[in-house]
Amino acid sequence: MAEQKNSMPPRRPGGPGHGPRSHGYQRPQDLRGTVKKLLHYVGRYKGLLVLVAICLLLSSVGSVASSYFLKPAINNYILPGDFAGLLKLLVLMGLVFVLSALCSYVYSRIMVRVSQRTVAALRQDLFDKLQGLPLRYFDTHQSGDLMSRFTNDIDTVSEMINNSFANVLSNSLTFLCTIGMLLYLNWALTLITFAFLGLMLLVVKVIGGRSRVSFQRQQAALGDLNGYIEEMIEGQKVIKVFHHEQQAIDQFSARNDTYQAAATTAQTYAGSMMPATANLSRINYAVTCCVGGLLAMGGVFDIGSLGAYLLYVKQVSQPVSQISQQVNTILAAIAGAERIFAVMEAQPEEDEGQTTIVRVEKNGNTLTEVPQRTGHWAWKKPDGSLTELRGDVRFDHVTFGYDPDKVVLHDISLFAEPGQKIAFVGSTGAGKTTITNLINRFYDIQQGTITYDGIDVREIRKDSLRKSLGIVLQDTHLFTGTIADNIRYGKLDATDEEVEAAARAVSADTVVSKLENGWDSDVGEGGDRLSTGEKQLISFARAVLADPRIFVLDEATSSIDTQTEQLIQNAIDHLLTNRTSFLVAHRLSTIRKADVILVVKDGHIVEQGKHGELLRRKGYYHDLYSKQFAQENAARILGEGSAQ
Numbered sequence: 001m002a003e004q005k006n007s008m009p010p011r012r013p014g015g016p017g018h019g020p021r022s023h024g025y026q027r028p029q030d031l032r033g034t035v036k037k038l039l040h041y042v043g044r045y046k047g048l049l050v051l052v053a054i055c056l057l058l059s060s061v062g063s064v065a066s067s068y069f070l071k072p073a074i075n076n077y078i079l080p081g082d083f084a085g086l087l088k089l090l091v092l093m094g095l096v097f098v099l100s101a102l103c104s105y106v107y108s109r110i111m112v113r114v115s116q117r118t119v120a121a122l123r124q125d126l127f128d129k130l131q132g133l134p135l136r137y138f139d140t141h142q143s144g145d146l147m148s149r150f151t152n153d154i155d156t157v158s159e160m161i162n163n164s165f166a167n168v169l170s171n172s173l174t175f176l177c178t179i180g181m182l183l184y185l186n187w188a189l190t191l192i193t194f195a196f197l198g199l200m201l202l203v204v205k206v207i208g209g210r211s212r213v214s215f216q217r218q219q220a221a222l223g224d225l226n227g228y229i230e231e232m233i234e235g236q237k238v239i240k241v242f243h244h245e246q247q248a249i250d251q252f253s254a255r256n257d258t259y260q261a262a263a264t265t266a267q268t269y270a271g272s273m274m275p276a277t278a279n280l281s282r283i284n285y286a287v288t289c290c291v292g293g294l295l296a297m298g299g300v301f302d303i304g305s306l307g308a309y310l311l312y313v314k315q316v317s318q319p320v321s322q323i324s325q326q327v328n329t330i331l332a333a334i335a336g337a338e339r340i341f342a343v344m345e346a347q348p349e350e351d352e353g354q355t356t357i358v359r360v361e362k363n364g365n366t367l368t369e370v371p372q373r374t375g376h377w378a379w380k381k382p383d384g385s386l387t388e389l390r391g392d393v394r395f396d397h398v399t400f401g402y403d404p405d406k407v408v409l410h411d412i413s414l415f416a417e418p419g420q421k422i423a424f425v426g427s428t429g430a431g432k433t434t435i436t437n438l439i440n441r442f443y444d445i446q447q448g449t450i451t452y453d454g455i456d457v458r459e460i461r462k463d464s465l466r467k468s469l470g471i472v473l474q475d476t477h478l479f480t481g482t483i484a485d486n487i488r489y490g491k492l493d494a495t496d497e498e499v500e501a502a503a504r505a506v507s508a509d510t511v512v513s514k515l516e517n518g519w520d521s522d523v524g525e526g527g528d529r530l531s532t533g534e535k536q537l538i539s540f541a542r543a544v545l546a547d548p549r550i551f552v553l554d555e556a557t558s559s560i561d562t563q564t565e566q567l568i569q570n571a572i573d574h575l576l577t578n579r580t581s582f583l584v585a586h587r588l589s590t591i592r593k594a595d596v597i598l599v600v601k602d603g604h605i606v607e608q609g610k611h612g613e614l615l616r617r618k619g620y621y622h623d624l625y626s627k628q629f630a631q632e633n634a635a636r637i638l639g640e641g642s643a644q
Contacts, residue, residue: 060173062100075304144227153336160333171319196284214266281317391580398448423591470548478527
């Protein structure tokens with residue numbers, strides 16, 4: 001039963017997917033914080049990282065030390081003509097090179113392992129987080145954009161940890177060691193090098209800053225492009241039905257051009273950094289050669305020290321260039337990490353409920369909690385008291401909007417007594433599905449209360465609440481796997497016999513009989529190997545297998561032929577006996593036997609009663625029924641005419 005008490009003007013109701021969609025990339029606001037979060041993941045492998053640090057240090061010291069050997073080689077062996085001593089020095093240099101190369105190999109292998117473990121943990125946490133987000137979040141975020149977090153963004157983070165991170169550390173150590181050797185050999189001459197290094201750092205800062213912004217735009221454009229591609233692939237049938245192929249191509253071209261422009265700008269900055277630093281390095285070397293040569297002629301420098309110094313000058317810019325090359329990868333990784341952590345820090349689905357569902361044994365009016373299956377369930381409150389699960393659902397002055405500023409349901413009051421069959425009818429967008437979405441708390445209401453067996457649904461844990469409900473959605477979704485796997489999704493530990501019995505109960509076994517592999521037939525991706533009606537039958541069997549106390553059928557027979565629909569209706573009449581059920585119906589002929597029919601219009605319940613009562617009133621329901629009957633009759637006549 002229901003009552004309607006509201007004078008608010010009707011508004012067009014919304015629904016899942018009607019909210020504004022956002023995509024793209026938000027500019028990072030806290031780079032330091034993002035780095036800290038990444039280091040939290042990498043820091044789980046402290047032992048391996050310590051070993052990496054040791055190898056990096058040895059590799060860098062070995063690389064720098066090998067260049068210093070040029071000084072004694074010239075002064076002590078080449079100029080005096082001591083070739084035996086030179087040979088020993090060369091052997092020592094070779095050992096240093098081998099040690100440096102071995103350390104480089106070890107730390108690179110370790111970083112591969114650390115990288116893959118880190119991104120695996122990051123990917124797992126991201127997926128776990130998605131499972132805990134409310135449906136409202138998915139209503140406002142494109143699936144393609146969310147997918148890019150698992151692909152593009154994770155890949156950039158992996159590349160940074162695997163290569164860029166170690167390279168930056170290695171080159172930083174090499175740079176510091178090289179600077180130390182330059183100061184040791186001639187601190188005054190090193191001032192020239194410092195001046196050019198300052199210019200290099202200025203170039204890196206300017207170009208790197210612009211590169212950072214460009215890569216952010218590139219990531220945003222890529223997310224938008226991927227989201228559009230996925231949406232168009234999924235909507236190919238609609239595109240072809242309305243002959244909008246060219247429009248889709250034009251819109252893709254616009255997004256592709258945007259991404260091309262962003263990528264071109266980003267890569268331009270990325271490509272200009274290396275030549276700029278390399279040319280400054282060459283100029284630095286030339287100036288140092290001239291000044292160093294003059295100092296050597298004046299007796300300030302010996303030939304060996306000058307040779308070693310010039311070698312270090314040649315090398316000192318290499319770490320800077322290498323670091324500058326990695327800046328773009330690091331910036332892209334930080335941008336991707338920012339996007340990943342934005343999802344992981346999203347507000348999770350709230351669940352303040354403490355009442356749970358438990359199995360009970362019923363002896364008269366006495367309920368006793370038991371572990372085994374008895375066919376009886378009860379609500380267990382925090383104080384330990386038990387309330388029998390009966391299926392009494394009541395809405396008390398419920399007001400709701402997907403957007404709090406846009407009300408969808410206006411002051412809805414209704415009740416469903418245990419075992420009653422409640423039907424919702426009305427035009428598309430009237431708010432029928434929205435009402436059923438509130439029963440299982442896909443969304444929380446702004447005003448009013450919803451009670452289940454006298455308990456506010458907000459006090460019931462969501463997993464327990466949804467366990468008591470069997471829902472057949474309007475938009476059927478099957479998972480990749482067999483028919484048996486998809487039916488068993490309603491009860492993961494179900495036996496083959498239970499799966500087959502659930503299928504027979506709703507005539508889903510007729511689908512199996514047509515397939516070569518029977519129950520083991522692969523449904524394809526999203527069930528694309530089955531017709532819409534066949535998928536709906538499988539979905540219905542899945543809900544039946546769960547054996548819930550309350551059924552919610554959201555136009556569950558809308559895509560089924562008339563003959564199959566009659567079989568299912570007979571099954572529904574049997575299955576729903578002594579079970580509360582809510583039926584959202586498009587075909588009004590399917591809800592004639594409902595105990596109460598609630599007529600929904602613009603978010604209001606405008607009529608209620610049995611089928612015959614509503615027809616006799618000649619109100620809104622009568623109009624809906626008459627129009628639908630006339631349409632079905634016209635379609636039947638046209639069908640008979642075409643057959644003749």
